[in-house]
Amino acid sequence: DAGVIQSPRHEVTEMGQEVTLRCKPISGHNSLFWYRQTMMRGLELLIYFNNNVPIDDSGMPEDRFSAKMPNASFSTLKIQPSEPRDSAVYFCASSFSNSGANVLTFGAGSRLTVL
Amino acid sequence: AQSVTQLDSQVPVFEEAPVELRCNYSSSVSVYLFWYVQYPNQGLQLLLKYLSGSTLVKGINGFEAEFNKSQTSFHLRKPSVHISDTAEYFCAAVMEYGNKLVFGAGTILRVKS
Numbered sequence: 082d083a084g085v086i087q088s089p090r091h092e093v094t095e096m097g098q099e100v101t102l103r104c105k106p107i108s109g110h111n112s113l114f115w116y117r118q119t120m121m122r123g124l125e126l127l128i129y130f131n132n133n134v135p136i137d138d139s140g141m142p143e144d145r146f147s148a149k150m151p152n153a154s155f156s157t158l159k160i161q162p163s164e165p166r167d168s169a170v171y172f173c174a175s176s177f178s179n180s181g182a183n184v185l186t187f188g189a190g191s192r193l194t195v196l
Numbered sequence: 197a198q199s200v201t202q203l204d205s206q207v208p209v210f211e212e213a214p215v216e217l218r219c220n221y222s223s224s225v226s227v228y229l230f231w232y233v234q235y236p237n238q239g240l241q242l243l244l245k246y247l248s249g250s251t252l253v254k255g256i257n258g259f260e261a262e263f264n265k266s267q268t269s270f271h272l273r274k275p276s277v278h279i280s281d282t283a284e285y286f287c288a289a290v291m292e293y294g295n296k297l298v299f300g301a302g303t304i305l306r307v308k309s
Contacts, residue, residue: 085239112295124286124299137296172239183295184230187239 085188099161106175198223202300217272219287
């Protein structure tokens with residue numbers, strides 16, 4: 082298995098531009114998570130999906146952020162318009178969620194720099 | 197609400213010395229506990245997990261952790277560290293039957309020769 086695949090690995094953009102980050106979870110996993118990592122705030126859960134349905138988006142900072150999961154093998158996190166304070170590493174993770182513990186497998190991350 | 201506290205932001209240690217990275221959690225219900233490691237410019241990799249059973253959990257790379265319910269702790273230990281163990285280590289918790297994995301702030305382990 083190739084693991085959780087994220088793209089792009091690095092993105093540099095200018096303030097006001099739209100940014101789309103992509104994630105392909107591990108095949109067979111039914112839960113998908115988007116995290117943001119910054120020096121100041123550490124790892125923050127932005128949103129997670131179960132069976133392609135958004136379950137908890139309370140971590141999404143504001144309306145400029147949106148996430149979709151149109152099918153079991155693909156998710157996007159979009160920022161429109163982007164701002165310099167959105168600069169961070171964005172991680173996608175997936176897991177197989179059953180009645181037991183949820184062990185997450187993380188992608189390598191997408192490093193976003195907004196100038 | 198649950199939270200995870202990592203008591204040390206950085207731990208410097210010499211090669212071949214033992215190390216302990218501390219983690220405490222707070223939750224009113226049973227939790228599952230994890231340690232993840234992040235090497236520079238990489239994603240997070242699972243080191244070990246406690247779900248149930250034996251309170252001493254062994255993970256990859258010679259690491260182990262002990263779940264202590266009375267002290268609500270899940271400290272990570274290694275008897276002899278290597279230069280290659282230099283990384284950031286994250287403790288995390290999820291409520292039993294829950295989905296939301298909450299991370300601590302991380303501890304940077306710096307192994308010196």
